Amino acid sequence: MIAAIDIGGTKIAGGLVAPDGTLHHRTERPTRRRATDPGEVFATVTEVVADLAADPRWARVDRVGVGSAGPVDIARGTVSPVNIGAWRAFPVVAEVRALPQVAGAPVALGGDAVAMTAAEHWRGAARGFANALCLVVSTGVGAGLVLDGRVYPGPTGNAGHLGHITVDLEGEPCPCGSRGCLERVASGTAIAAWALDQGWRAPAGAPSGATAAAVADSARAGDPIALAAFDRAARALAAGIAATATLVELDVAVLGGGVLRAGELLLAPLRRHLRSYATLPFTRHLAVRAAELGTDAGLIGAAALALD
Structure with missing residues (x-):
């Protein structure tokens, strides 16, 4: 099972995705886009992960994927979403990996459009x-x-x-x-x-x-x-x-x-x-x-x- 996180200027969503692409247990929270403290914005990610971890299927999660509004830098594991002012070169990969529920599991990062591309190529119109x-x-x-x-x-x-x-x-x-x-x-x-x-x-x-x-x-x-x-x-x-x-x-x-x-x-x-x-x-x-x-x-x- 893969834990998936989708970070946007309006909402931050999470889900558990099976290896065949089936989405389970979707959850979301409004993005604290007007926050000035990066940690306050990341608190929403923490809440989303906690929601996912409460599902019994979380025990089978062995990796995490993060799609984010950009720009992103997958080499550095950072994001600077235009519409989330508190995040500039925010180390989202390191922060997600440090969550106790994730416990150092591999975390992959991509921009939201690249994530959409991966989805449509895997399961959709492409x-x-x-x-x-x-x-x-x-x-x-x-x-x-x-x-x-x-x-x-x-x-x-x-x-x-x-x-x-x-x-x-x-x-x-x-x-x-x-x-x-x-x-x-x-x-x-x-x-x-x-x-x-x-x-x-x-x-x-x-x-x-x-x-x-x-x-x-x-x-x-x-x-x-x-x-x-x-x-x-x-x-x-x-x-x-x-x-x-x-x-x-x-x-x-x-x-x-x-x-x-x-x-x-x-x-x-x-x-x-x-x-x-x-x-x-x-x-x-x-x-x-x-x-x-x-x-x-x-x-x-x-x-x-x-x-x-």
């Missing part, structure tokens, strides 16, 4: 493909790579970070320090911001407010600005996916994350634009699929990293 790009399109855009049948995290665990490749040479500055990044065009935040800038307004009483979900609702109703916002995001994603396929030769691109709740509003124009960008013979066969594992991907992926 299963059976030797070369895959898996994207998380949400508040930001993250991604991971599978090359020659294995998840490829790179030396620090950040390989495949598609959200910060430039897709617009004259684009707006990005908090990462570059400009015109894919994330500034195709994330849920960017979709809503662009639509608002073009004159779209969320319908009165919309439960989600001025968000990508509200833009999607308007697009389904035929609003031209909302439809254009998703088309623009899809075009940027297609350009990034095609560039990656040209560089490393891919078989499939798998997309997950909150923005993918829009379904074909994003996927249909993405496939159309991909035909314009993935034009070389070795890229034309590239398939596009929706992720299959949903909110369980982080935990299943963390377990996959631990098994690997």
Whole structure:
């Protein structure tokens, strides 16, 4: 049995995962994201591990997998999540290994997008493909790579970070320090911001407010600005996916994350634009699929990293 931990800016989740990828006994706690003391944030991880350890199956746990919002550094075992201000180069691997329930068992670390990639390749939409790009399109855009049948995290665990490749040479500055990044065009935040800038307004009483979900609702109703916002995001994603396929030769691109709740509003124009960008013979066969594992991907992926 593998103990899996999924660390995000909103919640920290845990689960027990069997060697076949079946998730058992899921638990979660809100992240103390406004805490200034690193130990206060880690206290939530401690609570999650204690919940898991109370399950009788914990006796069979022989390793731990941790997936975390990034940046991460798997060589050093540290994380610096953008949305958890108290953690900068926080030694999460050492801290988890030191917990009494873990008792020095092996601990594997990966970024959340790499964990999602490992999960979808093991149990989801990328299963059976030797070369895959898996994207998380949400508040930001993250991604991971599978090359020659294995998840490829790179030396620090950040390989495949598609959200910060430039897709617009004259684009707006990005908090990462570059400009015109894919994330500034195709994330849920960017979709809503662009639509608002073009004159779209969320319908009165919309439960989600001025968000990508509200833009999607308007697009389904035929609003031209909302439809254009998703088309623009899809075009940027297609350009990034095609560039990656040209560089490393891919078989499939798998997309997950909150923005993918829009379904074909994003996927249909993405496939159309991909035909314009993935034009070389070795890229034309590239398939596009929706992720299959949903909110369980982080935990299943963390377990996959631990098994690997």
